[in-house]
Amino acid sequence: VESLERPRLRRRIGELARATGVTVRTLHHYEQVGLLRPAGRTEGGHRLYDETDVERLYRIRALRALGLSLDDVRRSIDEGRTLTETLRRHLVRAEDEAARATALRDRLRRLCSAEDGPVEAEALVATIAAMSRLERHAHARRRARTGQSERAARRWRELAVELRACQEAGEAPGGARGRALAARAQALIHAFAEGQPTVVADLARVRAVDPPHDLAGWDPELMRYLDRALGALTNEGGGQPC
Amino acid sequence: VESLERPRLRRRIGELARATGVTVRTLHHYEQVGLLRPAGRTEGGHRLYDETDVERLYRIRALRALGLSLDDVRRSIDEGRTLTETLRRHLVRAEDEAARATALRDRLRRLCSAEDGPVEAEALVATIAAMSRLERHAHARRRARTGQSERAARRWRELAVELRACQEAGEAPGGARGRALAARAQALIHAFAEGQPTVVADLARVRAVDPPHDLAGWDPELMRYLDRALGALTNEGGGQPC
DNA sequence: TTGCTCCTCACGTCACGTGAGGTGGC
DNA sequence: TTGCTCCTCACGTCACGTGAGGTGGC
Numbered sequence: 001v002e003s004l005e006r007p008r009l010r011r012r013i014g015e016l017a018r019a020t021g022v023t024v025r026t027l028h029h030y031e032q033v034g035l036l037r038p039a040g041r042t043e044g045g046h047r048l049y050d051e052t053d054v055e056r057l058y059r060i061r062a063l064r065a066l067g068l069s070l071d072d073v074r075r076s077i078d079e080g081r082t083l084t085e086t087l088r089r090h091l092v093r094a095e096d097e098a099a100r101a102t103a104l105r106d107r108l109r110r111l112c113s114a115e116d117g118p119v120e121a122e123a124l125v126a127t128i129a130a131m132s133r134l135e136r137h138a139h140a141r142r143r144a145r146t147g148q149s150e151r152a153a154r155r156w157r158e159l160a161v162e163l164r165a166c167q168e169a170g171e172a173p174g175g176a177r178g179r180a181l182a183a184r185a186q187a188l189i190h191a192f193a194e195g196q197p198t199v200v201a202d203l204a205r206v207r208a209v210d211p212p213h214d215l216a217g218w219d220p221e222l223m224r225y226l227d228r229a230l231g232a233l234t235n236e237g238g239g240q241p242c
Numbered sequence: 243v244e245s246l247e248r249p250r251l252r253r254r255i256g257e258l259a260r261a262t263g264v265t266v267r268t269l270h271h272y273e274q275v276g277l278l279r280p281a282g283r284t285e286g287g288h289r290l291y292d293e294t295d296v297e298r299l300y301r302i303r304a305l306r307a308l309g310l311s312l313d314d315v316r317r318s319i320d321e322g323r324t325l326t327e328t329l330r331r332h333l334v335r336a337e338d339e340a341a342r343a344t345a346l347r348d349r350l351r352r353l354c355s356a357e358d359g360p361v362e363a364e365a366l367v368a369t370i371a372a373m374s375r376l377e378r379h380a381h382a383r384r385r386a387r388t389g390q391s392e393r394a395a396r397r398w399r400e401l402a403v404e405l406r407a408c409q410e411a412g413e414a415p416g417g418a419r420g421r422a423l424a425a426r427a428q429a430l431i432h433a434f435a436e437g438q439p440t441v442v443a444d445l446a447r448v449r450a451v452d453p454p455h456d457l458a459g460w461d462p463e464l465m466r467y468l469d470r471a472l473g474a475l476t477n478e479g480g481g482q483p484c
Numbered sequence: 485t486t487g488c489t490c491c492t493c494a495c496g497t498c499a500c501g502t503g504a505g506g507t508g509g510c
Numbered sequence: 511t512t513g514c515t516c517c518t519c520a521c522g523t524c525a526c527g528t529g530a531g532g533t534g535g536c
Contacts, residue, residue, distance in 0.1 A: 012515080012516080013515090013516070014514095014515060014516075023500080023501080024515095024516085025499095025500065025501065025502085026499080026500065026501095028500090028517095028518090029499065029500055033499090042508080042509085042516095043508090044507080044508040044509070044516085044517085045507090045508080045516085045517060045518095046508065046509085046515085046516055046517075047516085047517095058367050058371060059363075059367055061371065061374075062366075062367045062370035062371055063370075064499095065370055065371075065373070065374040066346065066349070066350060066353075066370060067346055067350075069498075069499085070498080070499070071498095082363070083363050083366045083367070084353075084354065084366075087350055087353050087354050088354050090350060091347070091350045091351065091354055094343070094346055094347045094350050095347055097343050097346075097347070098340075098343040098344045098346070098347040100343075101336070101339050101340040101342075101343040101344070102340045102343070102344060104308065104309055104336055104339075104340070105333070105336040105337055105339070105340040107308070108308060108329055108332060108333045108336050109333065111308075111326075111329050112326065112329050112330050112333055121301075121324070121325050124304075124325045124326075125300050125301050125304045125325070126300075128304035128305075128307055128308060129300060129303065129304055129307075131307070132303075132307040254489080254490080255489090255490070256488095256489060256490075265526080265527080266489095266490085267525095267526065267527065267528085268525080268526065268527095270491095270492090270526090271525065271526055275525090284490095284534080284535085285534090286490080286491085286533080286534040286535070287490085287491060287492095287533090287534080288489085288490055288491075288534065288535085289490085289491095306525095311524075311525085312524080312525070312526095313524095
């Protein structure tokens, strides 16, 4: 009924582009990938978009602005998902991406503000390499089983509390209590490393400059205190360094 | 002298790839773009990499792992920058990227957890569109002059403190104090909008669900309180709702 | 001589930007 | 008829992945 009274408003591609803030090329592209086909064409072959097309374009642009790929957008529309459902799905990826970006930023910050002054290039390169090896290892572990890593995180938090108490009591890291706590840390480290000595070595190199960010309660200073305690432990045992 | 005693260790491409954890194709690519040329070739044309090449590769991989593009890496090496200098430059971009990613994540979180339940699609699309228009506007302003926006940020923070006090004292947002504070907010809003009514309207639509993240001290609840105060203000004046 | 490694093209990815060369529509 | 808009190719971007088809080296 309404469509009789309200004649179809049809816009040419340039008008639509100006009205919505996209380029003409973008509209060409959306047609090419089958995302937005104009309702019709003039005799001369010029595209004509109607109201439905305009609404569809707004939705596409909205989802693109929130970071969805054109494929995501297409799936969302084709499968008739609600907007909230679509956003909820996308949020998962956005969380990952934000975590990745902030982790990278924090790593760079720490490497830049290494108090030791200008480190030699060799050492820095080795440290960075160790970091990415550890990241891969942690990633593989995480997707293997997740419950275990939560338990480990809790144990690390508990250890941080006790170690900080020990440090604030003015005890030497090589004292009896420090060594006892270091032994617990070593057990956690070996569990994380799953018997790979490279991982243990990488951890030793990296942890002072880049403490794992999922370990709340640990800061570089506490990490150095642990390092000294671990040193005391291995010297005492007389065993191999790991 | 040493090069006589220690014969040049030369590796074929497969060995190097396995030793460093990259693919053969990656090494081909690095040669193609002129980043890493092997020291020599066998008679049959097979590539031979020497120790210098290996060190260079380690550095390339380290910088790539920190998010530098191959062009960035090349510039860093060609212009003989130290690693710390290189990282410091790159940190700027990493900060931007992390800010962008977390802003996007926060926006999605708020849109997902809109307490109003499932909003209608139309409204949500309009809100998202308003968000990106505001982002462009803020971006344009920021690059125009930066000092002014710092002053504005400080005024918003002061306003947040006073408005929260007003709210916690149990005063109505439409009371005398609320309206006075709302008037100050309105002045800041108009300064931000630079006379563009679209911007004012977009702000009104967006601010409850996505308060600007550079405004410390503001949360959605306080924002709603301000909204009511602004409402009281425009009703009183009898003026147009901008 | 058989495998394994290595070689050189060359296309594909993602969302368009940027021309080139040619016509429609007021 | 003059501009402006529109049309359809088609290459370029970034860092490689993934073949294809053919040879080197132990």
